[in-house]
Amino acid sequence: MHPPSLPSSSSRGVIITRPEPGLGETASAIARAGWEPVLAPALHVQACAVGHLPRRPAALLLTSGQAVGVAAKNVSLSVPVFAVGDRTAQKARAAGFVTVCSAGGNAQALVRLVVGNGTPEQGTLLLFSGAGQGVDLAASLRNHGFSVVRRVAYRAEGVVEFPASVVQALQMERIAAILFFSARSAQSWLNAVPDGRILAQVMALRAVVMSDVVAQALHQAGWRGPVMVAASPDAPAMLAALEALRT
Incomplete structure (x- = not known):
């Protein structure tokens, strides 16, 4: 370099x-x-309409700040949020979510945060991510015994x-x-x-x-x-x- x-x-x-x-x-x-x-x-980011959601998820997982707006429109603001990083966490708080924790890093850090602060018995995790993203994260959490519902919150197309x-x-x-x-x-x-x-x-x-x-x-x-x-x-x-x- x-x-x-x-x-x-x-x-x-x-x-x-x-x-x-x-x-x-x-x-x-x-x-x-x-x-x-x-x-x-x-990229041009387009919000997506999300499908059927769990009635009361144990927690909401956000892998990008671009998913926050869609999440706030579809999920109760009282649901605990685990965010991939500090900026995404800040956006979630600004959107009105009451309980927000930041993994301060990447998807692996988010998995560690969730595993360290919850159990599969507490209920389903709801993951909002971009199209084509979050698949490995969901799989990793399922390997830890968690039930994960993943929904596409936005699509990003190249200019x-x-x-x-x-x-x-x-x-x-x-x-x-x-x-x-x-x-x-x-x-x-x-x-x-x-x-x-x-x-x-x-x-x-x-x-x-x-x-x-x-x-x-x-x-x-x-x-x-x-x-x-x-x-x-x-x-x-x-x-x-x-x-x-x-x-």
Whole structure:
């Protein structure tokens, strides 16, 4: 990995590939830090109508903040919530859920949290996740004896059109860095980049990523610029890594 070079004073643009919900919040935080947010979400997130749900689940499991809104509309706010991370937990509390615990990490940490704080005899666990996600989590909990009902709360589709604002910012050499929050969003975003000079410019950018998995996805795609991995898999750590470019 190459050491990150300092952005010039005129290059303060930061491309944000995070989809909503979360894109606007991250953009505001980046603007407050003195950067210029360039909005270019990699995915379009669509909420889904959920099917039949347990009448009174023992607990609600949330693997993403993108599932919180759907959960709040379909589940009693008195049901205890186990969230994959602190940001998802914060969103669940803001939505009105009364009892919320954060695993502070990933799906494996969420399994440990649930196993350490409940028993299969307490009842069914309700898992809200994105399409194609949460399957391994549900299987792991079932291996521990828990009954798990999994429902798809949202679908995320890759964007097709590459934003003209990004092309313009690249042409004017205004971009200091790009943020990638997941391997899937990184792959989707890169698939939309036009071939030629724009692609070459993108691949040479400084990237700040959520985890080693995302960094690996970039390198497999042929990324040539420096890649900084956040100290922990959350948005505040991503912003801290971005700020390290100033020092």
